Amino acid sequence: MIPETVKAGADGLKVSWPNAVTRTFPWVWVRDHGEDAESLDTATLQRKVDTFAIDRKIHASSAVLDKTSGRIRIDWSGDETSEISAGRLAQVAGLFQGREKTLWGQGNMPDPVPTIACEKIMADDEGVLEWLDLIDRFGFSVITGMEATEEATKALAERIAPAQQTIFGTFWPLSAELSEHEDSAYTTDFLSPHTDATYYHNAAGLQMFNCIEFDGSGGESVVVDGFAIAEKIRQESCELYETLTKIMVPGQYLEPGVHLRAERPALRLDRNGNLAQVSFNNYDRAPFLLEDEDMTAFYAAYGEFNRHAMNQENWCKIPLRPGMALIFDNWRCLHGRMGYAGKRRFFGCYHNHAEYESRLRTLRAEFN
Numbered sequence: 001m002i003p004e005t006v007k008a009g010a011d012g013l014k015v016s017w018p019n020a021v022t023r024t025f026p027w028v029w030v031r032d033h034g035e036d037a038e039s040l041d042t043a044t045l046q047r048k049v050d051t052f053a054i055d056r057k058i059h060a061s062s063a064v065l066d067k068t069s070g071r072i073r074i075d076w077s078g079d080e081t082s083e084i085s086a087g088r089l090a091q092v093a094g095l096f097q098g099r100e101k102t103l104w105g106q107g108n109m110p111d112p113v114p115t116i117a118c119e120k121i122m123a124d125d126e127g128v129l130e131w132l133d134l135i136d137r138f139g140f141s142v143i144t145g146m147e148a149t150e151e152a153t154k155a156l157a158e159r160i161a162p163a164q165q166t167i168f169g170t171f172w173p174l175s176a177e178l179s180e181h182e183d184s185a186y187t188t189d190f191l192s193p194h195t196d197a198t199y200y201h202n203a204a205g206l207q208m209f210n211c212i213e214f215d216g217s218g219g220e221s222v223v224v225d226g227f228a229i230a231e232k233i234r235q236e237s238c239e240l241y242e243t244l245t246k247i248m249v250p251g252q253y254l255e256p257g258v259h260l261r262a263e264r265p266a267l268r269l270d271r272n273g274n275l276a277q278v279s280f281n282n283y284d285r286a287p288f289l290l291e292d293e294d295m296t297a298f299y300a301a302y303g304e305f306n307r308h309a310m311n312q313e314n315w316c317k318i319p320l321r322p323g324m325a326l327i328f329d330n331w332r333c334l335h336g337r338m339g340y341a342g343k344r345r346f347f348g349c350y351h352n353h354a355e356y357e358s359r360l361r362t363l364r365a366e367f368n
C-alpha cells in the first residue's frame with residue numbers, strides 16, 4: 001500500500017495513506033527499522049543496525065518517497081541515510097487486515113460443513129492452501145476420501161508441517177482399548193467440549209484425527225467455535241469478558257513420571273487486543289486460589305463460557321467414519337465427543353500453531 005505523502009516532521013516520519021489514514025513513526029523507531037543493506041542483512045532479513053547505539057534524539061532532515069519502488073529514503077541530520085519500505089510501515093500501522101473469520105454457532109452453523117477431498121490436498125500446494133484457508137476461516141475442516149491407515153494420516157499431516165511432539169508421541173493412536181495414558185480421552189465416555197494441552201506452555205495448535213475403524217454407535221465428534229462464544233460474551237457483558245482475558249488459569253497433566261503445568265487466561269489477547277487463543281479445559285484445570293472478589297468473578301465468567309460451550313445448539317456434530325478425517329484449530333475451537341458403545345479407533349497428531357501460520361502465510365504469498 002503506497003502512501004500519498006511522506007514528510008519529515010519534528011517528532012517523526014509523517015505518512016498519509018489514501019482514505020485519510022495518517023501515522024507518525026518516531027525517528028528512533030524509523031532508524032531502528034531501516035531496510036537498506038547497512039541496516040538489514042538482505043540475505044537473512046535480520047536486523048543489522050545497532051539499536052542500542054542510536055541517539056535517542058535522532059531526527060531526519062528529509063524523507064523522500066519513491067512511488068515506483070515503494071521505498072522511502074531518509075536523510076538523517078549528519079551524513080547518514082537509510083531506507084524503509086512503505087510496506088513495512090503499512091504493516092505495523094495495521095493497514096493489512098487479516099482475513100475475516102466466519103464465527104459460527106446457534107442459528108448460524110456452518111452449512112455445509114467445511115470439507116475438502118484428501119486427493120486435492122495431496123495433489124499440489126494450491127490444494128493445501130484451500131485446506132488451510134478453510135481451517136483459518138471456520139476453525140476446522142473435514143477431509144474426505146481418506147485412507148484409513150496410519151501412513152495416510154502421516155502423509156496428510158505432513159502437507160502442513162512436521163507434527164508436534166508431546167508426551168503422547170508425535171503421532172498417536174486413540175481408542176478406549178489403550179491404557180498407556182491416564183486421560184479421559186481414552187474412554188468411551190462423553191467428553192464435554194474443551195481445548196487440549198492447557199498444561200503446555202506451547203499448547204497444540206492444530207489437532208487432527210483420522211478414523212481408522214468404527215464399529216458401534218454414538219461417538220460423534222463435537223466441534224464448538226470458541227471465538228464465537230468469546231464474541232457473544234464480549235457483546236453481552238464486558239465485565240465477564242474482561243475477567244476471562246485477565247485471570248490466569250493453570251492447567252496440569254499428571255501421570256507417573258510426568259507433571260506438566262502451564263497457565264494462561266481462558267481468552268488470550270494479542271498486542272492489539274484481538275482474541276488470539278482460547279484455552280478452556282475444566283478436566284485439566286489445576287487448583288488455584290484468588291482473593292475472594294477475583295475468585296467469585298472467575299467462577300461467574302468461566303461458568304458463562306461453559307454455559308455456551310455446553311449449549312448443544314452451538315455444537316457441530318461430526319460422525320467420523322473410516323474415509324474421513326477431522327482437523328481443527330485448538331487455539332480457537334473446542335472439541336468433545338459423544339459417549340459411545342463398540343469400537344472406535346482414531347490415529348492423530350498435533351501441529352505447532354506457529355508452523356501452521358507459517359505455512360498459511362507463505363502459501364498465501366505464493367498464490368494470492
Ligand SMILES: [Fe+2]
Pocket residue numbers: 185194195196335
Ligand atoms: Fe481433547
